[in-house]
Amino acid sequence: xxxxxxxxxxxxxxxxxxxxxxxxxxxxxxxxxxxxxxxxxxxxxxxxxxxxxxxxxxxxxxxxxxxxxxxxxxxxxxxxxxxxxxxxxxxxxxxxxxxxxxxxxxxxxxxxxxxxxxxxxxxxxxxxxxxxxxxxxxxxxxx
Numbered sequence: 512x513x514x515x516x517x518x519x520x521x522x523x524x525x526x527x528x529x530x531x532x533x534x535x536x537x538x539x540x541x542x543x544x545x546x547x548x549x550x551x552x553x554x555x556x557x558x559x560x561x562x563x564x565x566x567x568x569x570x571x572x573x574x575x576x577x578x579x580x581x582x583x584x585x586x587x588x589x590x591x592x593x594x595x596x597x598x599x600x601x602x603x604x605x606x607x608x609x610x611x612x613x614x615x616x617x618x619x620x621x622x623x624x625x626x627x628x629x630x631x632x633x634x635x636x637x638x639x640x641x642x643x644x645x646x647x648x649x650x651x652x653x654x
Contacts, residue, residue: 560630
């Protein structure tokens with residue numbers, strides 16, 4: 512590491528790769544449209560809840576479709592998914608376009624009567640909790 516005037520220069524990583532090349536190798540699952548090293552301040556978390564109508568035979572394949580796009584199903588809650596995007600809050604509007612594209616692609620592939628969804632977009636990771644019945648009453652738990 513060296514300081515050149517007001518600039519800090521970092522040594523090349525992994526056999527001569529610059530930071531951008533190294534970062535893109537380390538983050539292959541992040542949507543390339545959202546993989547900008549300039550926007551890496553704090554990740555955006557998206558919590559997506561959806562209703563996939565007439566999902567009977569396609570639910571398994573639909574879930575696999577979302578997982579392949581980087582979504583993670585939140586345990587113990589029906590049809591709630593989480594995904595992390597590597598860019599900052601000022602670019603949160605771009606998530607809306609990604610949701611529109613991916614869910615339209617899913618509808619075209621799986622042919623439901625419709626997909627209704629709500630999404631929360633922000634810098635905080637969603638909390639994962641539950642209220643469970645024990646022999647002593649109800650207890651709040653973190654998952």
